[in-house]
Amino acid sequence: MLWAPLSLLPVDLVVAAVLVAQILALRYVADSWRAAAIVSAVPFVTGEPAAGNVNIVMAAAILAAARNRPGGGAAVALFGLAKVAPFAVLAVASRRTYARGCGGTSRPRTTRSR
Numbered sequence: 001m002l003w004a005p006l007s008l009l010p011v012d013l014v015v016a017a018v019l020v021a022q023i024l025a026l027r028y029v030a031d032s033w034r035a036a037a038i039v040s041a042v043p044f045v046t047g048e049p050a051a052g053n054v055n056i057v058m059a060a061a062i063l064a065a066a067r068n069r070p071g072g073g074a075a076v077a078l079f080g081l082a083k084v085a086p087f088a089v090l091a092v093a094s095r096r097t098y099a100r101g102c103g104g105t106s107r108p109r110t111t112r113s114r
Helices: 004-008 011-030 033-039 043-051 055-066 072-080 085-093 095-101
Strands: none
Touching: 011 033, 011 043, 011 055, 043 055, 055 072
């Protein structure tokens, strides 16, 4: 259902966009291009982009939510519609991250100086 609007685009364009998203997500998860190259030598990591799965992109979204990055909760909530595991990250992270992921707004806590 989420992929339905993409069916209007040429297939080659969608495949290229998903591949680029997976490579950038692998770099985000590995934290550097060198580490991404080393991790990509693992056989199951190499097979993910070839199969067209979005598991690496999902891992990057989960990592962004765990690091409390802006928009990380929303990405995990979106992937939670496809799989149940990302919701576990939102439940563990915090209520504030969960509220942001579900579209709510929450202001960060302010600390009083004494």
